[in-house]
Amino acid sequence: MTNQTLGLSSQLYEYLLSVSVREPEILRKLRAETSQLPMGRMQIAPEQGQFMALLVQLLGAKKTLEVGVFTGYSSLVVALALPPEGKIIACDVDERYTNIARRYWEQGGVAEKIDLHLAPALATLELLLQKGEAGTFDFAFIDADKSNYENYYERSLLLVRPGGLIAIDNVLWSGQVADPQVQDKRTQAIRSLNQKIHQDDRVTHALVPIADGLTLVLKRF
């Protein structure tokens, strides 16, 4: 995966950052700390975070879902864009990484907006459905284990309201989705979901080539 927009020369990417990204200090600090971790490249790019904050504001979102927290950059950027009464249900299994996220949610003054479920995300999504929360979310961000992407997509599609938006990360997978030589399970899972969404008349969609590829799916009804 890549954590900067694919296919741009470094000169053009630097230019894009210089005229587009307005990254608050707390997000910059979290990005710097995360970049020191062995898995640091899993965090989203700053231009993607800012784009997601814009989407959340456009939607007037109040209740959002996050599948895959890691160290919390995406949840922090979304939480900062939500109104004071906004809520994020966040799913992850990793206590060590999400402890970093919690520290930054506290520092950013958004901890009370975020309800972290430390459990397999599929179990949390099923629980939300059992509790009757289908159709109540305005926005969902899917960025977790790729082998479950289709399961996360189907559950999220039930949980968001008509007119709600799902954003799915890493859909270009460093370009590997287009390379027929690459046949590992994760790449195949992403390809399979990309094809499924292309044919899915329940949604209106766009594959946006920002960062590692971000598919936007609008639930039609």
Ligand code: CA
């Ligand atoms: Ca990702």
